[in-house]
Amino acid sequence: MRTLIRNGRVTLPDRVQDADVLVENGRIVAVEGPAQMGPVTADRSIDAAGCYVLPGFMDFHTHVDDQIGRFYLADSYESGTRVALQNGITTLCTFVTQGPEQSLVQAIATARAKAQGHSHCDVLWHLTPTSFEPADLRALEVLLAAGYRTLKLYTTYKAAGIFASYGRIEDLFRRLGPLGAQFMVHCEDDAVIAAVDPRLLDLGQAHSHTRLRPAKAETVAIQRVVDLAITYRAALHVVHVSTAEGARIIVRNRAKGKLSFETCPQYLVLDDSWLQRPDGHHWLCSPPLRTGRAELLELARSGAADVIATDHCAFRPEDKDSWDGTDLRVVPNGLPGIGALAHVTWKIWEDDPDRAALGLSTHLALNPARRAGVQDRKGALGPGQDADIVVLDPAGPEQPLRSTLVPAFEAFPGFTSKLMFRHVLLRGDPRVENGRLLDPDQPQGLLLQPSPATLSFP
Ligand SMILES: [Zn+2]
Numbered sequence: 001m002r003t004l005i006r007n008g009r010v011t012l013p014d015r016v017q018d019a020d021v022l023v024e025n026g027r028i029v030a031v032e033g034p035a036q037m038g039p040v041t042a043d044r045s046i047d048a049a050g051c052y053v054l055p056g057f058m059d060f061h062t063h064v065d066d067q068i069g070r071f072y073l074a075d076s077y078e079s080g081t082r083v084a085l086q087n088g089i090t091t092l093c094t095f096v097t098q099g100p101e102q103s104l105v106q107a108i109a110t111a112r113a114k115a116q117g118h119s120h121c122d123v124l125w126h127l128t129p130t131s132f133e134p135a136d137l138r139a140l141e142v143l144l145a146a147g148y149r150t151l152k153l154y155t156t157y158k159a160a161g162i163f164a165s166y167g168r169i170e171d172l173f174r175r176l177g178p179l180g181a182q183f184m185v186h187c188e189d190d191a192v193i194a195a196v197d198p199r200l201l202d203l204g205q206a207h208s209h210t211r212l213r214p215a216k217a218e219t220v221a222i223q224r225v226v227d228l229a230i231t232y233r234a235a236l237h238v239v240h241v242s243t244a245e246g247a248r249i250i251v252r253n254r255a256k257g258k259l260s261f262e263t264c265p266q267y268l269v270l271d272d273s274w275l276q277r278p279d280g281h282h283w284l285c286s287p288p289l290r291t292g293r294a295e296l297l298e299l300a301r302s303g304a305a306d307v308i309a310t311d312h313c314a315f316r317p318e319d320k321d322s323w324d325g326t327d328l329r330v331v332p333n334g335l336p337g338i339g340a341l342a343h344v345t346w347k348i349w350e351d352d353p354d355r356a357a358l359g360l361s362t363h364l365a366l367n368p369a370r371r372a373g374v375q376d377r378k379g380a381l382g383p384g385q386d387a388d389i390v391v392l393d394p395a396g397p398e399q400p401l402r403s404t405l406v407p408a409f410e411a412f413p414g415f416t417s418k419l420m421f422r423h424v425l426l427r428g429d430p431r432v433e434n435g436r437l438l439d440p441d442q443p444q445g446l447l448l449q450p451s452p453a454t455l456s457f458p
Contacts, residue, residue, distance in 0.1 A: 001024070001025065001043050001044070001428065002022065002023065002024045002040075002041070002042040002043050002044070003022075003023040003024075003042055003043065003044040003045070003046065003387070003425070003428060004020060004021070004022055004023075004040055004042035004044070004045045004046070005020060005021040005022075005023070005045075005046045005048050005053055005389065005391065005423075006020050006034070006045060006046065006047055006048060006049075007020070007034075007047055007048050007049040008020075008021070008048025008049070008051050008052065008053035008391065009048075009051070009052045009053065009354070009357065010031060010052075010053045010381060011052060011053065011054050011055070011357045011358055011360070011361040011381065012031070012361075012380070012381060012382075013361070013362075013366055013380050013382075015358070016052070016354045016357055016358055017033070018033060018034070019031055019032060019033050019034070019037075019053075020032060020033075020034055020037045020040075021053055021381060021389065022037065022040060022042070023387040023389070023425070023428045024428075025428065026386065026387055026427040026428040026429075027383075027384060027385065027386060027387055027427075027428070028381060028382060028383055028384065028385045028386075028387050028389075029383055030383060031381050031382060031383070044430075046391060046423055046430075048391045048422075048423075050393060050395070051391045051392055051393045051394075051422055052353075052357040052390075052391075052392045052394065053381065053389060053390070053391055053392075054088070054357060054360055054361050054365065054381070054389070054390040054391075054392055055361055055365040055366070055378075055379055055380050055381050055385070055388060055389065055390070056088065056089070056090025056091065056121075056365065056378070056386075056388025056389060056390055056424070056425075056426070057087075057088045057089045057090065057091075057341070057342060057360065057364040057365055057390065058089065058090075058091040058092075058093055058124075058364060058365060058368040058369060058372070058378065058379070059084060059089050059091075059092055059093060059309055059310050059312065059338055059341055059364075060093045060262060060307050060309035060368040060371065060372070061093065061184075061239055061240065061262060061264070061307075061309035061310060061311050061312070062080065062092055062093060062094045062095075062309075062310060062311070062312040062313075062338060063094060063095060063311070063312060063313040063334065064076065064077055064079075064080035064092075064094050064312070065077050065080070065111075065114050065115075066095070066097065068313065068315075068332060068334065069160060069332060070332075071315055071316070071319045071332045073313065073314060073315065074314040074315060074316045074336075074404065074406045074407065074408045075312070075314050075336075075338075075404055075406055075408075076114070076118065077114055077115040077118045077119050077123065078118040078119070078120070078443065079404070079405055079406045080092060080094070080312070080338060080404075081118075081119040081120040081121045081123065081443070081445055082120045082405060082437060082440070083338050083339040083402070083403075083404055083405045084120070084121050084338050084339075085120045085121040085424055085426065085431055085432055085437065085445075086339070086421065086424075086432055086435055086436070086437055087338065087339050087340075087341065087342050087343070087421060087435075088342050088364075088390040088392065088421050088424055089121060089338065089341065089342070089364075090121045090122060090378075090388035090390075090424065090426050091121060091122045091123070091124055091369075091374075091378055091388070091448070092119070092121055092122070092123050092124070092338070092445075093123075093124045093125070093126060093150075093309075093368070093372065094123065094124075094125060094126070095125065095126050095127075095128050095152060096108050096111045096125045096126070096127055096128065097128040097130065097152075097162065098127075098128060098129050098130045098131060098136075099130075100130075100161060103135075103136070103139060104127055104129055104136065104139055104140065104143070105139055105143075105452040105457065108125065108127075108143075108148075108451075108452050109451075109452060109453070111125065112447060112451060115445075115447055116447060117443065118443055119443050119445030119446075119447070120431070120437065120440075120443045120444070120445050121426060121431075121445045122378075122388075122426070122445050122446045122447075122448055123445055123446070123447050123448065124372055124374065124448045124449065125148065125449060126150040126151070126152050126184060127140075127143065127148055127150070127151050127152065128151070128152040128153075128154075128162065129151060130161055130162050132168065132171075132172075137175065137176075138457070138458050139457055140176060140181075141176070141179060142455055142456070142457050142458070143452070143455070144176065144179045144180060144181055145179070146449070146450050146455050147373070147448075147449045147450060148449055149180060149181065149182050149372060149373040150181075150182045150183075150184055150237075150371065150372060150373075151172070151176065151181050151182070151183055151184065152184045152185075152186070152239070153168075153169055153172070153183060153184070153185050153186070154185075154186045155169070155185065155186060155187055155188060155189060155190060155221045155224075155225065156186065156188040156189070156190045156193060156217075156221075156286075157186075157190075158190060163190060166224055166225070166228065169183075169185070169225060169228060170228050170232070173228055173229060173231075173232040173234035174232050174234075177232050177233060177234035177235065180235075180373070181234070181235070182235045182237060182371055182372070182373065183229070183234055183235060183236050183237065184237045184238075184239050185221075185225050185236060185237070185238055185239065186239055186240070187218055187221035187222045187225055187238050187239075187241075187246070188213060188217040188218055188221055188286065188287055189216075189217045189218075189220040189221040189224070192214065192216055192217040192220050192221075193212070193213055193214075193217050196211065196212055196214065198212065198329075203326065203327045203328050203329065204325055204326055204327075204328070205280075205328070206275045206276075206280035206281040206283070206284060206328055206331075207272060207275040207276055207280060208328060209275060209284050209288045209328060210272050210275065210288045210289070210290060212288075212328075212329070213286055213287055213288050215242075215243045215245065215246075215287075215290060217287075218241070218242060218243050218246045218287055219243060219245050219246050219249060222238055222241070222246045222249045222250065223249055225238070226238075226249055226250060226253050226257070226259060229257050229258070229259060230253060230256045230257040230259075233257065233258065234257075234258070235258040236257070236258065236259050236260070237259075237260045237261065237262065237306070237307070237371055238250060238259075238260075238261040238262070239261075239262055239309075239311070240262060240263065240264050240267070240287060240309075240311045241261045241262065241263045241267070241296075241305070242263070242264075242267045242287035242288070242289075242290055242296070243287075243290060243292070243296065244292060244295035244296045244298075244299055246261075247261060247263065247296060247299050247304060247305065248299070251299075251304050260306035260307065260367070260371060261305060261306060261307070262305060262306065262307035262308060262309045263296060263300060263305045263308060264308070264309060264310055264311050264337065265308065265310060265337055265340055265341060265344035265345065265412070266283075266285065266289060266311075266335055266337065266411060267287075267289070267290070267293060267296055268293060268296060268297045268300055268308075268344065268348065269293070269297075269344055269347065269412070269415070270283065270289050270293070270411070270412070271289055271290060271291055271292075271293045272288065272289045272290050272291055274289055275288070275289060279409075281320065281321075281323055281328060281331045282320055282409040283335065283411070284320075284328065284331045284332075284333050285311070285313070285333050285334050285335045286333045286334075297348065300348055301348055301349065303359075303362070303363075305363065306363070306367045306371070307363055307364075307367050307368050307371065308341070308345050308363045308364060309341070309368070310336075310337030310338055310340070310341050310403075311334070311335070311337065312334075312335075312336055312337045312338045312403070312404070313333075313334025313335065313336070314334070314335075314336035314403070314404045314406060314408040315332045315334055315408060316407065316408060317407060317408060317409055319332055320332060320408075320409060335403070335411040336403035336404040336408050336409075336410070336411055337403050337411055338403060338404060339401065339402045339403045339404060339405070340401045340402070340403045340411065340412050340415070341364065342360060342364065342392075342419060343401055343415075343417035343419050344401070344412070344415070345359060345360055345363060345364060346359075346360060346394070346417070346419055347417075353394050356394075357392070357394075360392075361380075365378070365379045365380065366379045366380055367379075374448065386427050387425055387427055387428040388425065388426055388427060389423070389424070389425040390421065390423075390424055390425075391421070391422045391423035391424075392419060392420070392421060392422065393419070393420040393421075393422050394418065394419060395418055395420075396418050396419060396420025397418070397420065398416045398417070398418050399416060399417060399418075400413075400414075400415070400416050401415045401416065401417055420434065420435060421434070421435050422434060426444055426445070427444075427446075429444060431444065
C-alpha cells in the first residue's frame with residue numbers, strides 16, 4: 001500500500017518547506033519537493049493543501065488507568081489513547097509504577113493486560129521503580145537492555161511510598177546511568193515541603209496549596225539533582241518544571257551534562273489565580289499553578305523547554321469534589337491535558353504559523369522521541385521512520401479545548417482553538433479524519449516495548 005501526501009507544508013527537524021511525503025507499507029520512503037518527487041503512482045492520495053504535515057506527536061508524560069492514592073483515574077488506555085490520537089498524538093507515554101510487594105516485571109504485565117488491544121495509538125512506558133533490592137536492580141538492568149529506557153524517580157511523596165532520597169538517586173545514576181538509563185525526576189524537595197507549617201495556613205482555601213508546595217522546593221531539588229547528574233554523567237530529564245528559575249538552572253548547566261526538561265501547558269497558560277475561584281480545588285496539581293507564568297512562557301517561546309508534555313492525570317469529578325472544604329490536602333492532585341496539548345503548544349507561537357509547526361514537531365515529536373530512545377522510528381518525517389503523520393489545518397472552525405473525553409473537570413475552560421486534525425496516520429493507516437476516529441472499535445495501537453515474558457531474568 002502506497003500513500004502520497006501532496007501539497008502540504010512539511011516540517012522537517014530544522015525547517016518547514018513545501019514538499020510531498022510518500023509512504024509505503026507503514027514507513028516513510030521519501031520526503032521531497034514536488035519537482036524532485038517526480039511522477040509517483042500511489043494507492044491513496046491525500047491533498048494537504050493549506051495544511052502542515054507533521055510527525056505524529058508524543059505526549060511524553062501522562063497517567064492513565066492507574067490508582068493514585070485512594071483514587072482510580074478516570075481515563076483507561078482506551079479513552080486516553082482515543083483523545084490522544086484525535087489530537088495528533090500517535091504515541092502515548094505513560095507510567096508503570098511498581099506497587100508494594102510487587103516486582104516491576106509484574107507491574108508491567110498488569111499494564112500490558114490493560115493496554116493490549118485497547119490502545120488507539122502506540123504506547124510507550126516509563127518505569128517507576130520503588131524497591132531497590134539486588135533482584136530489583138538486576139531486573140532493571142535486563143529491562144534497560146530490552147528497550148525500557150526511561151526511569152521515573154520522585155524527590156517527594158514519602159507517604160505514597162514512591163520517594164527516593166538524593167542518596168538513592170545518586171546510587172542509581174552511578175549504577176544505571178552507564179547502561180543508558182534516561183532518568184525522569186519529579187523535583188520538589190521533600191525537606192522544604194516538610195518545613196512548611198500547615199497550621200499557619202488556611203487549608204480551607206485551595207490557594208494555600210501554593211504555599212504548601214512552594215517554588216523553592218522545586219528549585220532546591222532541581223539544583224541537587226542537576227549537580228548529581230553532572231557528577232555521574234547521567235542523562236537527566238526534569239519533569240513538569242513549573243518555575244522559570246527551575247528552568248534556568250537546567251539551561252545554565254546544559255553544556256555540562258546530559259540535561260533536559262519539560263514543562264506543561266497548565267504552567268504556561270494558567271496561573272494561581274485559578275485557585276482563587278470558588279471551584280479552585282479542581283486546579284490542584286503538583287507542582288502547583290503559580291504566579292509568574294509569563295517568564296516561563298517566554299522561556300518556552302525561546303525553545304528552552306526540550307519537551308512540552310501534559311502530566312495528564314484526570315480524576316473523576318466526584319473524587320475532586322470529595323473534599324469537605326476543610327483540609328485541601330485530601331484533594332487528588334492532577335489535571336487532564338492530553339486533548340489540549342497540541343492546541344496550547346501551538347498558541348506559544350501562534351503569531352508565526354511556520355514557527356508554531358516547527359515548535360510542535362520539535363517539542364512534541366523529535367525531542368521526546370530522542371529522550372525515549374525511539375528516534376530511529378518515531379519523531380521525524382524522514383525515510384525509514386514509522387509513517388505516523390499528522391495533517392494539520394491551522395484555520396479550522398474555532399472549537400473549545402477538550403482535555404479528555406471522559407467525565408472530568410476541564411482544565412482549560414474558555415480556551416478555544418482553530419487547529420483541525422484533517423488526517424492522522426498511524427504507521428501509514430488513516431485513523432483520524434477531521435478530528436474523528438475512523439474505526440473506534442478496532443484499536444490499532446502497538447505496545448512499543450517487549451513483553452517481559454519474552455525476556456530472561458537472572
Ligand atoms: Zn506525572
